[in-house]
Amino acid sequence: MKHGFLHSNIEERDGRLFFAGADTVGLAEKYGTPLMLLDEDRIRARCRMYRRAAEKYFGEGSKPLYASKALSFRGIYRIMAEEGMSADIVSPGELYTAASAGFPMENAYFHGNNKSDADVEYAVKNGIGYFVVDSVEELSAVDRIAGEAGIRQRILLRITPGIDPHTHEKINTGRVDSKFGFAIETGAAERITGEALSKKNVELCGFHCHIGSQIFDAAPFMLAAELMIRFIADIKEKTGYEAEILNLGGGFGVRYVEDDPKADIEAMIEASANTVKRACRECGVRMPRILLEPGRSIVADAGMTLYTVGTVKEIPGFRNYVSVDGGMTDNPRYTLYGARYTMAVANRADAEADFECTVCGRCCESGDLLGERIMLPRPERGDLLAVFVTGAYNYSMASNYNRVCRPPVVMIRDGKDTLAVRRESFSDMTACDI
Ligand SMILES: *Cc1c(COP(=O)(O)O)cnc(C)c1O
Numbered sequence: 001m002k003h004g005f006l007h008s009n010i011e012e013r014d015g016r017l018f019f020a021g022a023d024t025v026g027l028a029e030k031y032g033t034p035l036m037l038l039d040e041d042r043i044r045a046r047c048r049m050y051r052r053a054a055e056k057y058f059g060e061g062s063k064p065l066y067a068s069k070a071l072s073f074r075g076i077y078r079i080m081a082e083e084g085m086s087a088d089i090v091s092p093g094e095l096y097t098a099a100s101a102g103f104p105m106e107n108a109y110f111h112g113n114n115k116s117d118a119d120v121e122y123a124v125k126n127g128i129g130y131f132v133v134d135s136v137e138e139l140s141a142v143d144r145i146a147g148e149a150g151i152r153q154r155i156l157l158r159i160t161p162g163i164d165p166h167t168h169e170k171i172n173t174g175r176v177d178s179k180f181g182f183a184i185e186t187g188a189a190e191r192i193t194g195e196a197l198s199k200k201n202v203e204l205c206g207f208h209c210h211i212g213s214q215i216f217d218a219a220p221f222m223l224a225a226e227l228m229i230r231f232i233a234d235i236k237e238k239t240g241y242e243a244e245i246l247n248l249g250g251g252f253g254v255r256y257v258e259d260d261p262k263a264d265i266e267a268m269i270e271a272s273a274n275t276v277k278r279a280c281r282e283c284g285v286r287m288p289r290i291l292l293e294p295g296r297s298i299v300a301d302a303g304m305t306l307y308t309v310g311t312v313k314e315i316p317g318f319r320n321y322v323s324v325d326g327g328m329t330d331n332p333r334y335t336l337y338g339a340r341y342t343m344a345v346a347n348r349a350d351a352e353a354d355f356e357c358t359v360c361g362r363c364c365e366s367g368d369l370l371g372e373r374i375m376l377p378r379p380e381r382g383d384l385l386a387v388f389v390t391g392a393y394n395y396s397m398a399s400n401y402n403r404v405c406r407p408p409v410v411m412i413r414d415g416k417d418t419l420a421v422r423r424e425s426f427s428d429m430t431a432c433d434i
Helices: 024-031 040-058 074-082 092-100 117-125 136-149 188-198 219-239 265-283 296-302 333-337 426-430
Strands: 010-013 016-019 035-039 063-067 086-089 108-110 130-133 153-160 202-208 245-247 289-292 303-314 320-324 343-345 355-360 369-376 384-388 409-413 416-421
Touching (some): 016 024, 024 035, 024 303, 035 040, 035 296, 035 416, 040 063, 040 074, 040 265, 040 289, 040 296, 040 409, 074 092, 074 416, 086 092, 130 136, 136 153, 136 188, 136 202, 153 188, 188 219, 202 219, 219 245, 219 265, 265 289, 343 369, 369 384
Parallel strands (some): 035 409, 063 086, 063 289, 086 108, 153 202, 202 245, 245 289, 320 355
Antiparallel strands (some): 303 320, 355 369, 409 416
């Protein structure tokens, strides 16, 4: 059976795998492996789709933020700035990277469940647009530090609506039991809202929720939207405060393997918008500006990783191991949560995939796998292995375990490649060692 190529930016030409219109074999020769490729045209197209859909369905002032934990380096923040995207950042390191790329800080939203006083000071000093406040302690710290800086800091509050996106049900304990957010049903959300409204140096602009990831269906977003509008109405009735902004979070699904569904993101946005409009009418609140916060669905299928095959071990009666020159250091997602991937031998992309194997990395760690029960043409030492859909939560989760150097990132635009992040060197890894 021939490999299905899953996404329209992956194709075979004369036996070679092409990605974003570029020859992967040629790119591997030019830059070496492991190599992370990014389809810049696709990233920009996704940004435009989200911007258009947010305005079209939710109305003027509604917009997408790029959840930059999915893939963070300077070049991506430049693209986001050019595409008019706002950004979600979760650490001072992401903030620094964005700011140093010239990303406008007024369009940045600072997330995270445990921001230190130093983090808060750093973000205030850099003129961050909004804090998404996620604890009582943080609210006090933001109020105090904004006061010292002589500003009134805009904030959203992170609320837990209590939904499990994978059962579509409102769950009384499951989602309330989270390190993130203030739960509506315990009364914590209402209490923190009252407290935020009483702070002198804080301007409460609205609420945020994020129900999960890899969601392929509109129903959980609709349920979250409904619960959040009802919460906004309840707060209005009790305090007179009417939220101006509602951030509905990210989590739009991406296809990694053939049997994943295809998410119709625009249809999900339209359905959520219809719910928000109806709920606002029914509850007698004005339509808030809606923010969406996609990460994975902007960059995941715009990424591909290339590796060189090394050792191939066939263990009769057990399994076949195919080793590559990267692994959990550049892609820890299989090791972390059994994430599934589609793979191909890039220099023999038309060969029959009749060899079942476990693809493993080079680390001294038996859990260092990229996938099990993978069907490939029997790989040989020196073959080029492509792993598809690696744009999200790969490079951003990469480590230097075993002092393995992180791969370079190459952007492809109009079929032309440019280096966006150079390959790490041994001296980069000892740079902090005294
Ligand atoms: C991770 C995260 C996102 C992005 O989720 P995706 O599944 O990558 O779209 C958005 N908002 C918050 C608060 C997150 O933690």
